[in-house]
Amino acid sequence: MKNKSNRLVTISQLINTHEIHNQEELLMLLTDKGYACTQATLSRDLKFLKVVKIATNDGKYIYTTHVDKKSVKIQDSTSGFVSNGFIGLEFAQKLALIKTVPGYASSLAMVIDMSEPYEFAGTIAGDDTILIIPRDGTTESDIRHRLVLIFPELEDRIRP
Amino acid sequence: MKNKSNRLVTISQLINTHEIHNQEELLMLLTDKGYACTQATLSRDLKFLKVVKIATNDGKYIYTTHVDKKSVKIQDSTSGFVSNGFIGLEFAQKLALIKTVPGYASSLAMVIDMSEPYEFAGTIAGDDTILIIPRDGTTESDIRHRLVLIFPELEDRIRP
């Protein structure tokens, strides 16, 4: 149709400027802007634009545009091996510290980072120590749980 | 359930290593791995993990993890600046964390250190994370302000 590309541009703009929860909402906004189409067309448009629907922190879903993750893909089968360097877990000042055999910290930290644990705002690895900065509100128990998930074989040494 | 977090980790891994077109497919893969649940649970898990379904170039949809646009845009227009590599700023436990593209943390941290910012007691750089330890009494706003002074071109991404 004559309007298609205009509509696509408008859809992009609407998505960048509004919290749109479903295609029906988008349809109404488009109608307000003078575009007439059906939900079926929107579905196709969103497919074309590679728009995605993502959960928000307040329990809803909104549409947004997507950027590919540039992630280093490393096989997780190594995690059992890497955890060999683990020595111990300690807590201080609301931070968690993992002691490792010298040289093992960065590889262990990488395994942790790869799982992108929600509870950790970030990790910093030295040579034989990993510093884990938990997100505010995260408890020691939360941290131990998360680490057990990543290194099941270390459960005994992570659990209090 | 004891299995939930394990399942979440497994789901993440499956999504990173397989082309999964719908929740039913994911369900089968999980079943193969020994997890038993229903589509309803998967829907909730994917919501929790902020997994998105995105159109592929061959006309299908696959699940993938999402990275926010703001976090990834590394424009060529900033390539002349040392701030290249900056991904995002976060606060946790009274500390500031700067996420960078892997390998960029130390050079960025060096720029920060060179300006000897009074508000920072010190910085520690890993591979893709810089930890900033603020002096006592420094607020989040102070930190943002200082960082804008050091990296004016990142103002938009440093300001809350």
Add this chain to the structure above:
DNA sequence: CTTCATAATGCATAAATATACAATTAGAGT
């Protein structure tokens, strides 16, 4: 202008996904 090919769209419906509700379970505290 007519014909053909292609693209765009709507309709109806299939397919996929989300969720209200109830039941169950895990943990924390006593």
Add this chain to the structure above:
DNA sequence: ACTCTAATTGTATATTTATGCATTATGAAG
């Protein structure tokens, strides 16, 4: 152990999204 609370899950279903098919529109070529 017992109680309480919050978390987890399945069932059934509502909601949302995708698409097969038919129709219409667009544009190119004769």
